[in-house]
Amino acid sequence: MSAYDVIVVGSGPAGQKAAVQAAKAGRRVALIEQLKEVGGACVHQGTIPSKALRERAVERRRIADRLREMGMPWESPVSDVASLIGEMTEVIHNHDAYMAAQIKRNGIDVIHARASFLSDSLMQARFTDGRAAEFSAANFVIATGSKPRKPDNVPIDHESIYDSDSILSLGYLPASLVVLGGGVIASEYASIFAVLGVDVTMIDRSAAPLGFLEPEMISGFLTAFARYGGRFLGDAPLDRVAFDGISEVHTHLKDGRVIKSDKLLCALGRISQIDGLHVERAGVKVNERQLVEVNAFGQTSVPHIYAAGDVIGPPSLASAAMEQGRRAACHMLGIDPGRQGDWMPSGIYSIPEIASVGLTSEQTRARYGSTVVGLARFNEIARGHIARCLDGVLKMIASPDGVVRGIHIIGDNATDLVHIGQMGLIHSATAETYVENVFNFPTFAECYRVAALQITGQLGVARARIAAGAN
Amino acid sequence: MLAFALDTRAFQLPPLPGVAAEVIASSIDDQADATRLADLIQTDQGLASHVLRVVNSPSMRAATEIVALRQAIARLGMTRIREIAIAASLAGALFKPMRYKVEALQAWKHGLCTGLWAKEIARAGRKNTEMAYLCGLLHNIGSPVLLNALGQATSQSLPPCDIASLLEEFGAQAGALLAKEWKLPEMVVTTVRCVHAFETAGAQTDAVAIVNAAQHMSAMMHRGELSSESVLGLEAIRYLNLYPDDIAALLSFRDSVSGALEASTV
Numbered sequence: 001m002s003a004y005d006v007i008v009v010g011s012g013p014a015g016q017k018a019a020v021q022a023a024k025a026g027r028r029v030a031l032i033e034q035l036k037e038v039g040g041a042c043v044h045q046g047t048i049p050s051k052a053l054r055e056r057a058v059e060r061r062r063i064a065d066r067l068r069e070m071g072m073p074w075e076s077p078v079s080d081v082a083s084l085i086g087e088m089t090e091v092i093h094n095h096d097a098y099m100a101a102q103i104k105r106n107g108i109d110v111i112h113a114r115a116s117f118l119s120d121s122l123m124q125a126r127f128t129d130g131r132a133a134e135f136s137a138a139n140f141v142i143a144t145g146s147k148p149r150k151p152d153n154v155p156i157d158h159e160s161i162y163d164s165d166s167i168l169s170l171g172y173l174p175a176s177l178v179v180l181g182g183g184v185i186a187s188e189y190a191s192i193f194a195v196l197g198v199d200v201t202m203i204d205r206s207a208a209p210l211g212f213l214e215p216e217m218i219s220g221f222l223t224a225f226a227r228y229g230g231r232f233l234g235d236a237p238l239d240r241v242a243f244d245g246i247s248e249v250h251t252h253l254k255d256g257r258v259i260k261s262d263k264l265l266c267a268l269g270r271i272s273q274i275d276g277l278h279v280e281r282a283g284v285k286v287n288e289r290q291l292v293e294v295n296a297f298g299q300t301s302v303p304h305i306y307a308a309g310d311v312i313g314p315p316s317l318a319s320a321a322m323e324q325g326r327r328a329a330c331h332m333l334g335i336d337p338g339r340q341g342d343w344m345p346s347g348i349y350s351i352p353e354i355a356s357v358g359l360t361s362e363q364t365r366a367r368y369g370s371t372v373v374g375l376a377r378f379n380e381i382a383r384g385h386i387a388r389c390l391d392g393v394l395k396m397i398a399s400p401d402g403v404v405r406g407i408h409i410i411g412d413n414a415t416d417l418v419h420i421g422q423m424g425l426i427h428s429a430t431a432e433t434y435v436e437n438v439f440n441f442p443t444f445a446e447c448y449r450v451a452a453l454q455i456t457g458q459l460g461v462a463r464a465r466i467a468a469g470a471n
Numbered sequence: 472m473l474a475f476a477l478d479t480r481a482f483q484l485p486p487l488p489g490v491a492a493e494v495i496a497s498s499i500d501d502q503a504d505a506t507r508l509a510d511l512i513q514t515d516q517g518l519a520s521h522v523l524r525v526v527n528s529p530s531m532r533a534a535t536e537i538v539a540l541r542q543a544i545a546r547l548g549m550t551r552i553r554e555i556a557i558a559a560s561l562a563g564a565l566f567k568p569m570r571y572k573v574e575a576l577q578a579w580k581h582g583l584c585t586g587l588w589a590k591e592i593a594r595a596g597r598k599n600t601e602m603a604y605l606c607g608l609l610h611n612i613g614s615p616v617l618l619n620a621l622g623q624a625t626s627q628s629l630p631p632c633d634i635a636s637l638l639e640e641f642g643a644q645a646g647a648l649l650a651k652e653w654k655l656p657e658m659v660v661t662t663v664r665c666v667h668a669f670e671t672a673g674a675q676t677d678a679v680a681i682v683n684a685a686q687h688m689s690a691m692m693h694r695g696e697l698s699s700e701s702v703l704g705l706e707a708i709r710y711l712n713l714y715p716d717d718i719a720a721l722l723s724f725r726d727s728v729s730g731a732l733e734a735s736t737v
Contacts, residue, residue, distance in 0.1 A: 034712075158594050169598050
């Protein structure tokens with residue numbers, strides 16, 4: 001039996017960072033991963049493949065749009081699905097190789113097996129050939145991630161009815177696709193497939209998708225989605241889904257409507273992946289949603305067993321998982337992880353991209369009494385015209401004292417652009433900060449100044465400045 | 472003689488029958504619909520009768536007799552009908568040599584069984600099921616071609632062990648020639664060429680490994696040796712990262728594979 005200082009289960013963003021942090025601290029670390037590659041669902045089924053597909057879809061759409069403008073219509077932005085998948089595979093392979101090299105460089109033992117707890121200090125690994133081995137450790141990190149939720153009324157067969165882990169196994173683009181759900185994954189895939197020329201119908205019980213976002217972001221998403229031929233059916237609770245036995249999937253709604261499509265993607269959330277891990281043998285508590293319960297340091301109900309990433313629940317972002325993994329490892333080893341940032345950005349890789357950081361209007365109003373809002377539209381920005389990206393919006397939300405409390409962006413580069421706002425929030429920047437500082441021109445960052453000017457204008461600060469300058 | 476014929480391409484490659492070509496094309500055509508396939512099947516008398524025989528076979532357990540093709544499609548589903556149609560059209564075109572009928576039928580059943588297992592392995596690994604089926608079905612398409620060639624080349628029948636070794640030695644090469652000649656999808660061509668050495672399939676290694684595992688499972692099933700232990704020992708299964716739990720789940724499809732096989736070979 002091998003003994004380790006730390007055993008990490010799962011090599012996704014959380015597990016990988018936890019393992020690397022522990023190894024860098026000089027500990028003997030084992031990383032148990034059930035897939036034959038490292039990276040977890042993030043690299044092989046989720047974040048990386050879908051984003052790679054998204055980029056290729058956007059590229060092809062741009063080419064199609066340009067050709068159309070030049071009088072050379074190209075009806076389908078995608079003629080060869082195999083090439084799309086091939087390019088995606090290449091991205092995954094490169095990312096996998098980079099991560100494997102990092103793990104090797106840090107002297108981490110990677111064990112490709114399925115793990116299960118035997119006790120709070122002993123773990124069994126079962127290999128594909130049926131062998132089993134036992135490993136002991138002083139500390140553990142559970143970072144086994146999540147898997148798609150399978151509602152009883154949606155018979156997922158990965159042939160006509162897919163989940164978010166199998167949708168990218170499609171060998172060709174279907175003529176039509178129903179996407180169940182209104183969350184991040186549903187919105188991302190719905191918009192990507194719509195841009196690829198698929199007739200997409202997105203169905204959700206909520207009135208609008210991405211309901212946690214600012215209204216401008218939601219309307220921006222829906223406008224773009226409709227332009228690409230997508231259709232959103234809101235307030236439409238699902239009754240059941242059935243393959244018709246011929247060639248179509250029938251989505252029966254509670255109001256009696258039946259939506260027919262070639263294929264269906266069920267994106268009604270993800271649940272924690274702890275099947276077979278037998279956390280109960282270690283005394284680790286899970287809640288009623290099967291999420292592993294942790295404290296602020298990532299500790300489970302058993303102090304030397306930590307958990308990080310999707311297995312502990314929201315925000316279910318790869319970026320957050322990485323930091324949770326690192327902080328968990330730091331805490332278990334008595335290393336100061338540094339002050340935890342208050343502001344975590346979120347990115348939605350739909351087409352167009354959406355990103356936000358900080359408070360929403362509602363949260364700002366609740367906390368500070370009222371809001372002052374500045375909106376900068378990409379069509380007011382030189383870069384928007386240059387890049388032919390005119391539909392974007394940056395929304396800046398300030399409290400009455402002029403301090404910026406939230407940034408919300410939809411449009412090209414939103415997921416990168418949001419980090420300027422994040423830095424501003426960290427340093428409690430006021431709207432004036434954005435007005436008084438110079439940004440490169442022409443860039444989308446100019447949106448920050450435009451939005452900030454609206455806020456300072458409303459607050460009367462600008463007028464006061466001018467008056468003071470005149471005197 | 473066979474080696475020379477293959478190397479010099481002095482080989483009689485049968486043309487892909489029109490209906491089979493269209494059925495195969497429909498399986499990789501995202502625009503294909505039930506109506507088109509039904510029309511296609513109805514244009515071929517042999518194919519139509521075979522589909523109707525299959526859907527009315529005992530293993531399909533139809534509550535009422537199926538008397539029309541559209542009714543058959545409604546009963547079994549487009550995907551299943553397409554699979555039956557491909558298998559049947561190929562059987563009609565290729566698997567009826569003048570001599571070696573037993574071997575030809577066995578090869579056809581093996582292809583079909585491989586396709587059915589490939590589909591389930593693909594499903595377990597979240598890979599494309601439709602392509603897995605097609606690649607599995609066609610992986611040994613060189614066998615009937617060789618059997619035809621052997622039948623024409625010699626006046627006396629070879630013993631079964633000699634036939635088996637010839638098929639093993641030259642089957643993939645003959646199949647690859649045929650697949651190219653018929654302009655089958657690239658993944659099928661690669662599968663036929665690399666199925667016995669899946670690790671040489673480059674970017675298609677996963678897909679070919681699925682078929683490699685499936686053809687071993689088909690052979691094991693034929694010999695009555697299909698078990699968790701035997702499947703667990705397959706190199707392709709380990710490559711595909713399937714664990715004992717996954718294999719147990721996979722083997723739970725044994726009856727449905729067996730039923731589908733029985734139904735398709737009535």
